[in-house]
Amino acid sequence: MRPIYIIGGQHKKTRTAEWNQHEKAVILKLDMDTKQLIDRFEYISPPEVGPKEDHSIVFKAGTVKGNTLYVCTEREVLIYSLPNMKQIGYVSIPCFNDVHHVRPAPNGNYHVVTTGLDMVVEVDKTGKLVHAWNVLQLPPWQRFSPKKDYRKVLTTKPHQSHPNYVFHLGNEIWATRCLQRDAICLTNPTKRIDIGGAYIHDGVLFGDTLYFTRVDGHVVIADVKTLSVKKEFDLNQWTSGNKKLGWCRGIKVLDEHTVIVGFTRARPTNNPLDGNHANIMQGETLPTRIACYDLKQGKILWECDLERYHFNVVFSIHCENG
Template sequence: MEKYYIIGAQQKNQIFKDWEMYQKGLIIKVSPENKSAVKCVEYTSPPEVCPKENPSISFTAGTMCDNHLYVGTQTEVLIYSLPQFQIVNSLSIPSFNDIHHVRPSAEGNLLIANTGLDMVIELSLKGQVVKEWNVLGDNPWTKFSRTTDYRKVPTTKPHQSHPNFVFKIGRDIWATRCLQKDAVCLTKANKTINIGRQLIHDGVVFGNSIYFTQVDGHVVVVDIRNLQVKNRYNLNLMTSPKIPLGWCRGIKIINQDRVIVGFTRIRPIKKVGVDGTISWEGQYGILPTRIACYDLNKGKLLWEQQVEEHDMNAIYSIHSENEGGL
């Protein structure tokens, strides 16, 4: 059976606000066949690119291409050579805040979902800004200041759009807009993919389809030719016992029917009162952070593997060990 890289983060030992939640980025390689895992990378961002107090440090959604992994932290872009996981490039500019996804472009640049500033940035491998798009179509700097170092700003919430994934259809660049529950074309005006119903993540192109996740455990498949939804799948109905699945984000397409999806929960923290009473903080009663493989056509959960025992408490993206292209 195939092995998979999971990109995410380790939670701190207390419950914090979401922009203070995680203490390091993690990449693990899992083998679902025997439920084993090995830790490939642990990463902590340097202080000069983080807020001064209680920063959150995690890896976010990455892209594997040509034996390299392109991945973001909250305020950096890192490029690793594979399979050794050696850092070959590290970039950070003052406008980076709450990065959610990185992918290389055909032109040799990087496309970055800079979520905290509601924009997508095209950046050269030398750290020069090539293009900036506000995903709502506004001037990128109407709300924000070019003189502020946003790497030092703990959060810019509430966001107006919260773009969290970048993908391409042909030569056109698209971004998911979590709060609008859609995806928008950045290179051609007035082109959108309307998903609706619930907050979205991902936007993975596979053949003639685009696969999106929704945070409450749904997968939505869009026809790339007419940009219309052709299938919606409720993973809650395919999973037993009927316990809340967790935050659904990260999807690996095996074939048109079979997918691996990531689920994240806030790790529960046990509190014992002076009188001996026990209470919980976090998502007690929600299934653990894990990956799960579904046959969408048959409506069936095939297997799952929890990763909390390997110190991973958040999942952003899932990649095949032998994945190579875009």
């Protein structure tokens, strides 16, 4: 048995906007070989960390390091031990708004992408704010107040950058920027990887290569030494039929050529980001699922429908031990 963890959530039966469409955060544990469900973990945030208005509760992108899973809701960071999914840590602080990703820092703190404030922040295990980086190289609190509890704010959109993933290259801290379609080094802003095309997600390091997903169904790989794109793969070309792939986000690299990619069934929303990619929303869309691809051979190896497990949105994909 080879367990794989799918991070995301379950939709509400009725929803009108991107920021209130998710009913609960969900993690699926699947057997990668049989594609059968091993376990399903649900989580609902306590009311004191959210706004009074109807809002989403969903797990966004996480990180696995060793036998520890670091994951976030839009306003919290939660840490679980694997494989028993026992909660061993929790942080929620006022600057958490639309949090998209968390990664453990080398010093034991957490690097957290607080997308609603266009920031990446470093917090310690007690919830102390250690450092804040505005991803547009502006003073961190130029647009926002350090005294305001942004967990209570339903949305701060429109965002100016919409960072959605943090990764490390050596001692450097990097973040992907959805609206700028790039990745930028926060600790040395002269360094940048221009990805281009549609909006991007992820930033998964495998050897000397970074793997990014684009919401239009492309996987882009970049060299960490040259900080340039090496190859781009259009997964749409390897899918039979005329159905849309859906919102492409979340990638697990198994080896140099084999990747598992997440797709979320595209539905009309009031999300201003979606309007710039209307082609993803048009026509019949495939269900929310994960799919495994051989990038070298240019073919799909297998796919797994996740909606049968009442799972509607994918944010990240992980195996045990990283």
